[in-house]
Amino acid sequence: MNPAMTPVRRLLFWTLVAVLLLWVLLPIWLVAMGAFGGRAAVFQWPKSLLPASLSFDHMAAFLAVEGVANAFLNSVIAAAVTVVLSVALGAPAGYALARYAFRGADAFKLLVLLTRAFPLAILALPLAVGFIRIGLYDSPFGVALMHTVLALPFAVLVTQSLFMGIPRELEEAAWVFGCSPVQAFFRVVMPLALPGLAATAIFAFVISWNEVFAASVLTVRERTLTAYLLAVLSESPLHTRFAGGLLLILPSVLFVFAVRKWLFTVWGISGR
Amino acid sequence: MAPKPWVPYLLIAPAVLFLGALFLLPLVQTLVLSLQGEGGLSFANYARMLGDLNFADALRNTFLLTLVVVPVQIALALLMATMIARIGAGRDLVLWVWVIPLAISDLAAGLAWLAILQSTGYLNSVLFALGLLDGPTPWLTQETPVVLFIGIALAEIWRATAIVLVILVAGMQLIPKEFGEAAEVFGASPWQRFRRVTLPLLKPSIQSALILRTVLAFEVFAVVYALGGRNFPVLVGEAYVWQGENQNTGVAAAYAALIMLISMLATFVYLRVLRTPREQMA
Numbered sequence: 001m002n003p004a005m006t007p008v009r010r011l012l013f014w015t016l017v018a019v020l021l022l023w024v025l026l027p028i029w030l031v032a033m034g035a036f037g038g039r040a041a042v043f044q045w046p047k048s049l050l051p052a053s054l055s056f057d058h059m060a061a062f063l064a065v066e067g068v069a070n071a072f073l074n075s076v077i078a079a080a081v082t083v084v085l086s087v088a089l090g091a092p093a094g095y096a097l098a099r100y101a102f103r104g105a106d107a108f109k110l111l112v113l114l115t116r117a118f119p120l121a122i123l124a125l126p127l128a129v130g131f132i133r134i135g136l137y138d139s140p141f142g143v144a145l146m147h148t149v150l151a152l153p154f155a156v157l158v159t160q161s162l163f164m165g166i167p168r169e170l171e172e173a174a175w176v177f178g179c180s181p182v183q184a185f186f187r188v189v190m191p192l193a194l195p196g197l198a199a200t201a202i203f204a205f206v207i208s209w210n211e212v213f214a215a216s217v218l219t220v221r222e223r224t225l226t227a228y229l230l231a232v233l234s235e236s237p238l239h240t241r242f243a244g245g246l247l248l249i250l251p252s253v254l255f256v257f258a259v260r261k262w263l264f265t266v267w268g269i270s271g272r
Numbered sequence: 273m274a275p276k277p278w279v280p281y282l283l284i285a286p287a288v289l290f291l292g293a294l295f296l297l298p299l300v301q302t303l304v305l306s307l308q309g310e311g312g313l314s315f316a317n318y319a320r321m322l323g324d325l326n327f328a329d330a331l332r333n334t335f336l337l338t339l340v341v342v343p344v345q346i347a348l349a350l351l352m353a354t355m356i357a358r359i360g361a362g363r364d365l366v367l368w369v370w371v372i373p374l375a376i377s378d379l380a381a382g383l384a385w386l387a388i389l390q391s392t393g394y395l396n397s398v399l400f401a402l403g404l405l406d407g408p409t410p411w412l413t414q415e416t417p418v419v420l421f422i423g424i425a426l427a428e429i430w431r432a433t434a435i436v437l438v439i440l441v442a443g444m445q446l447i448p449k450e451f452g453e454a455a456e457v458f459g460a461s462p463w464q465r466f467r468r469v470t471l472p473l474l475k476p477s478i479q480s481a482l483i484l485r486t487v488l489a490f491e492v493f494a495v496v497y498a499l500g501g502r503n504f505p506v507l508v509g510e511a512y513v514w515q516g517e518n519q520n521t522g523v524a525a526a527y528a529a530l531i532m533l534i535s536m537l538a539t540f541v542y543l544r545v546l547r548t549p550r551e552q553m554a
Contacts, residue, residue: 017355021369027384027430028372030394034387042390045408046397089286096283108284111291116483117539118299119491122508122528125515126301127294149294156287210377212494213508217515226379230494234501238390241498245383249376256375260368264442 028249034242035059042238062243071228072247074140075209078224081144082208083201086151087159091197094159095185099168115153123149124214131218138220146214151204158266162196163189199262206252302532305525317522321530324523330505336421337506338489341428345485346478348429349436353444354466367441374434381431382424382498386412389423389499414503424504427495432488436481443477444470479546486542487535507531 005013033050034042038058041047062068097105124146128137136142166189174184215227223231229244236244256263309316321327356367373381388394391410399405411419447470455465471478493508502509511527514520 013355013358017359017366020352020355021366023430024369024372027381027388028376030387031380031384043392045392046400047392047394048397085290089290092283093287096280100280100283102277102280105280108288111288111296115291115295117487117536118295119487119508119528119531119535120295121491122511122531123295123298123302125511125521125524125528126298126305128515129305129521130298130301145294148290152287152290206375210375210380212377212379213491213512216512226377226494229379229383230497233497238386241383242387245380245386245498248380249384252375252377253372256372257368263371263374264438264445 028253031242031245031249034239035062035246038239039237042242058239059243059246062240062247065240067223067228067232068225068244071223071225074143074219074222075225077140078143078147078215079205079208081141082147082151083204085144085148086155086204087197087201089148090152090155090200091159093156094161095163097156097160098163112153112156115149120150121146121211121213124217127214128217137218138222140219140222140224143215143218143224144208146218147208147211150211151207154207155200155204158200159193159197161265162193162200166192196262196265199259199266202255202259203266206255209252210248299532302525302528305521306529308522317526320520320523321526324510326505326510330507330510333421333504334490334492334507337425337428337492338486340425341432342482342485342489344425344429345433345436346481348433349440349481352433352437353440354470356441357444371434371438373431374438376431377494378428378431378492379494379498381427382495385423385427385430385495386499389419412500412503417504420500420504424492424496424499427499428489428492431495432485436485439477439481439484440474443474447473475546479542482546483539483542486538490531490535490538 029049033054036054036056036058037044038053038055038061040053063072093108096102097109127142127146131137131142136145170188170192171181171184174188175181179187210226212226212230215224216230219227225244225248229241229248233241259266306317307313307315352370356363356370359366376384386393389411391408395411396405396409400407410416412423413420451469451473452465455469460468491508492506493512496504496506496509502513507527508531511524511531514527515524
C-alpha cells in the first residue's frame with residue numbers, strides 16, 4: 001500500500017476494491033441461489049439474499065433430467081480430447097520455435113497469430129458440412145477437433161515461452177552424458193516444463209468446456225453441456241437454466257483456481 | 273552433435289497440417305459456401321442476407337454492443353490494474369477474485385445475469401424495496417430494448433473484463449519500477465505518471481487486448497441468447513438461426529463471411545493506429 005495515501009483516500013480506495021469484488025462475486029452467488037432454490041426460489045417475490053428453501057435436491061433433480069448427464073459426459077470427452085490434441089500438437093511446435101532458428105519460423109508464427117484476427121467458432125459452419133461426410137458430425141470428437149483450433153495457437157505460444165525459460169545448457173549437458181536428444185528432452189526438459197504444461201492443458205480444457213457456438217452447430221443428439229443448454233434454453237424453466245449455468249461455472253472456476261499461480265505466465269504470454 | 277536441419281520442420285509439421293486442414297481450409301470453404309448459388313457462383317446468399325428482416329437490426333446491435341462494451345472493458349481493466357499495483361497485502365486474493373470471470377462461459381454469464389434481471393429477479397426486488405417498482409416487471413423483452421441492451425452489455429462487461437485485466441497486469445509487470453519512481457522524483461502527479469509513463473509503455477498490451485476483445489465482441493452470441501433469446505438479433509445469432517432452424521448453410525456462411533471481414537478490418541485498423549515504432553519497443 002502506498003504510504004502517501006491519506007486515511008480518507010485509503011478508505012475510498014478500499015471501498016472501490018470492495019465494490020469491484022462484489023461486482024464479480026454477486027452474480028455467481030445469485031445464480032447459485034437460483035440453482036439450489038428450485039422453482040419456489042425463482043418465483044419468490046420480493047427476493048432475499050438467502051431463499052426460503054435451499055437444498056441439493058433441486059440440483060440433483062436437474063442432473064437427473066434426460067440428456068443432462070450425457071451432455072455433461074460429452075463436454076468432458078470433448079474437453080479432454082482438446083487437451084490431448086492441443087498439447088500434443090502445440091508443444092513440439094513451441095519447442096521448435098524456442099530452440100531452433102529455421103527458415104519459415106516467422107511464417108509459422110504468423111499463421112498462429114493470424115488465428116487471432118478471425119472469429120474462429122464461425123468456422124464450425126463449413127466444418128459441419130465436411131464432418132457429416134467423414135462421420136465426425138454429432139460426436140464429441142468432432143467438437144474437440146474444432147475446439148483444438150481455438151486452443152492450439154494458445155498452446156504453441158505458451159509452450160514456446162515455457163521452453164525458452166529452460167536453459168539450453170541443461171539439455172546440452174545431458175547430451176554430453178550420453179542422452180539422445182529425445183531422452184534429454186523427456187528426462188531433463190519435460191520435468192521442468194511440466195507445471196507450465198499442466199497449466200496450458202487446464203486452460204485448453206476450459207476453452208473447450210466453455211465454447212457454445214461451434215459445439216451447437218456440430219451436434220444434434222450428442223450435445224455438449226453448453227450446446228444442450230442453448231438448445232433447451234427457451235423451453236426450460238428458469239431454475240433449470242440456473243442449475244445449468246452453475247454446473248457450467250463450477251468446474252472451470254475450480255480448475256482455474258488450481259492453476260492461479262500460472263494465470264499470468266500463461267495468459268500474459270499468449271496475450272502479447 | 274551434427275545439426276539436423278529437418279528437425280524443427282518435423283516438430284511444427286503436425287501443427288501446420290492441423291491448422292491448414294481445420295483453420296485455413298474452412299476459411300476458404302466459408303467463402304465458397306457463401307458464394308454458391310443454384311447454377312454456380314452467385315451473390316444470391318448475400319442478397320438473401322441483406323434482405324433478411326433481422327439483418328439491419330443484427331448489424332446495428334452487434335456494432336453498438338462492441339462500441340459500448342470494448343471501451344468500458346479497457347477502461348475498467350486499466351483502473352483495476354492500476355489499483356492492483358497499489359495494493360500490498362491481499363493483492364493476490366483481490367486479483368484472483370477479479371479474474372474469476374475469465375473461467376466463465378458466455379452462456380453461463382448470461383444465465384447469471386438472468387438471475388438478476390428476470391422479472392421476479394434481484395434487480396426488481398431491490399427496486400421494489402426502494403419503492404421504485406410496484407411488482408415484478410419484465411425487462412428482457414422487445415418492449416424494453418434499452419434495458420435489454422444495458423443488461424446484455426453489463427453481462428458482457430462482467431464476463432470479459434477479466435481477460436483484459438490479465439493482459440494488462442502481465443504487461444505492467446514488464447514496465448521497470450524505476451520509470452515511475454523517476455517520474456515521481458521529478459514531481460509528476462499520480463495521474464501524470466499514469467498518462468505519461470504507464471499508458472505509453474502499456475500500448476502493446478492494450479493493442480493486443482483491443483484486438484482480442486473486439487474480434488470476440490463481434491462474435492457475441494450466447495450471452496444475448498441467454499438473456500433476451502431472439503429479442504435482440506446479433507450477427508452470429510442470425511448465422512446460427514440460418515444454419516439450424518432454416519437449414520440454409522449458404523446464408524449462414526454469408527453471415528460468417530461478413531463477420532470475418534469486419535473482424536479482419538478491425539484488427540487491421542488497430543495494427544495501423546496503435547503501431548509501436550521500433551525504437552520505442554520495450
